[in-house]
Amino acid sequence: MKNSEEMFLVEGLGGEKKLNGTISISGSKNTFLPLAASSLLFEGEVRLKNIPEISDLLGMFSMLQGLGAEIAHHTLHEVTLSTDGVKSSLLSPEIAKKMRGSVLLSGPTLARLGLVSFPHPGGCVIGERPIDLFLSGFEKMGAEVELSNEIYTVTAERGRLRGAEIFFPIQSVTGTETFLMAGVLAEGTTIIKNAALEPEIESLANFLVKGGAKISGIGTTTLMIEGRKELLSLSEEYEVIPDRIEAGSMVILGALCGDNLEITNLIPKHIESLLNALLRSGVEFEKGERSIIFRENGKRKNESFHGVNIRTHEYPGFPTDLQAPMVVFLSQVSGESLVFETIFEGRLGYAEDIIRMGANIKVWDAHRATVKGPSILHGRRLESPDLRAGLAFIIAALVSSGESTIENIHYIDRGYEKIEERLARLGAKIKRVRN
Numbered sequence: 001m002k003n004s005e006e007m008f009l010v011e012g013l014g015g016e017k018k019l020n021g022t023i024s025i026s027g028s029k030n031t032f033l034p035l036a037a038s039s040l041l042f043e044g045e046v047r048l049k050n051i052p053e054i055s056d057l058l059g060m061f062s063m064l065q066g067l068g069a070e071i072a073h074h075t076l077h078e079v080t081l082s083t084d085g086v087k088s089s090l091l092s093p094e095i096a097k098k099m100r101g102s103v104l105l106s107g108p109t110l111a112r113l114g115l116v117s118f119p120h121p122g123g124c125v126i127g128e129r130p131i132d133l134f135l136s137g138f139e140k141m142g143a144e145v146e147l148s149n150e151i152y153t154v155t156a157e158r159g160r161l162r163g164a165e166i167f168f169p170i171q172s173v174t175g176t177e178t179f180l181m182a183g184v185l186a187e188g189t190t191i192i193k194n195a196a197l198e199p200e201i202e203s204l205a206n207f208l209v210k211g212g213a214k215i216s217g218i219g220t221t222t223l224m225i226e227g228r229k230e231l232l233s234l235s236e237e238y239e240v241i242p243d244r245i246e247a248g249s250m251v252i253l254g255a256l257c258g259d260n261l262e263i264t265n266l267i268p269k270h271i272e273s274l275l276n277a278l279l280r281s282g283v284e285f286e287k288g289e290r291s292i293i294f295r296e297n298g299k300r301k302n303e304s305f306h307g308v309n310i311r312t313h314e315y316p317g318f319p320t321d322l323q324a325p326m327v328v329f330l331s332q333v334s335g336e337s338l339v340f341e342t343i344f345e346g347r348l349g350y351a352e353d354i355i356r357m358g359a360n361i362k363v364w365d366a367h368r369a370t371v372k373g374p375s376i377l378h379g380r381r382l383e384s385p386d387l388r389a390g391l392a393f394i395i396a397a398l399v400s401s402g403e404s405t406i407e408n409i410h411y412i413d414r415g416y417e418k419i420e421e422r423l424a425r426l427g428a429k430i431k432r433v434r435n
């Protein structure tokens with residue numbers, strides 16, 4: 001794992017569009033995490049490919065190992081997991097407190113063992129991250145929830161969850177994934193209403209179906225899972241889908257700094273809301289089946305693009321995880337844009353730093369900001385506040401003139417594989433150095 005004392009040193013391009021070549025998008029962190037967690041529902045080995053080499057992956061492996069799972073084989077981008085030896089029902093409090101994705105283990109552990117204990121999950125600080133929907137859902141499935149010494153213990157009645165109807169008042173990505181997994185081994189049918197629609201969920205559902213689960217309504221807001229007693233099993237490998245947030249961030253970088261730049265191994269449909277916003281802004285690109293290409297983009301000045309209003313929304317709306325990179329984009333184009341963050345209430349904090357770099361951004365409240373462009377950004381010392389804003393800082397540093405340092409890069413390492421090496425191959429002047 002990369003060291004938290006390391007930082008990135010970035011030499012800005014001063015607004016010039018010089019990045020060129022090809023960058024291939026890694027497997028999706030937020031797909032890998034539920035797939036790995038769902039290995040608890042399988043007997044025998046589960047093989048995943050196109051996994052991203054990121055630090056959250058190691059956190060998930062350690063937690064699974066803590067439960068008794070074996071990471072049988074782990075090579076670059078491929079892993080074989082076996083949960084046949086799982087006995088413990090305690091999710092490592094040390095790791096879970098640092099990783100929100102740990103909550104994904106609660107459902108399958110409870111479904112498999114009838115019992116799970118975990119602390120309130122931590123992770124990136126992007127606002128309140130309650131787990132009320134998880135706890136009330138478990139109760140609906142006949143489990144009892146106790147909180148003692150800051151550890152939740154959830155116990156299924158007679159050792160097995162029962163199917164239930166779960167209506168989500170708010171669409172929740174990991175919430176939907178959790179009950180999808182919990183329902184697989186429950187007694188009877190589980191119905192999830194107002195389920196989230198993110199591609200990660202569809203991918204997880206397809207994986208479970210491949211292993212023998214009976215799930216209908218995949219890709220819709222109502223999912224029906226027919227529970228079974230036997231564990232699932234799967235002999236073939238399953239491929240993690242490309243990371244749509246990394247893809248979207250690279251597309252934004254391409255629009256701002258790329259010339260003859262090709263972003264490959266992405267699924268354009270998964271970033272349609274972003275591509276639509278960029279088109280409205282006047283950006284031109286070529287869309288392939290699995291690629292986005294910026295050809296002769298260097299001839300277009302960023303100030304010839306214009307502002308667009310952005311409202312973050314559940315999929316297929318504009319992803320909250322692309323809000324920060326998009327604000328950097330909007331700071332470079334002409335006119336005023338309103339950015340409305342509807343999902344989280346702590347996700348505009350990073351804007352202060354972009355303002356200090358020279359951007360004209362007014363943050364009105366926890367949810368709204370206006371961005372007036374174009375502004376010339378100047379390199380400076382930055383501290384990454386979370387994973388997604390961390391990558392936005394790299395984009396801002398590359399667009400600006402002068403040198404920037406980005407600290408707290410352990411956040412960036414959580415979700416982006418060797419990002420500095422991949423960007424350097426495009427011509428970016430970015431290095432990892434010790435603080």
Ligand code: EPZ
Nearest residue numbers: 030101128129130131132133134170171172173174343387
């Ligand atoms: C997932 O988080 C992602 N994480 C996040 O990515 C992403 O930002 C988020 O979805 C929104 O797209 C993973 O997939 C591991 P939610 P999740 O439950 O599932 C409220 C990253 O950097 N809510 O869909 O935790 C919640 O506060 C991360 O990779 C409750 O009120 O998000 C929010 O307002 C950051 N009670 C809304 O639902 C609950 O019990 C949607 O959040 C659960 C959630």
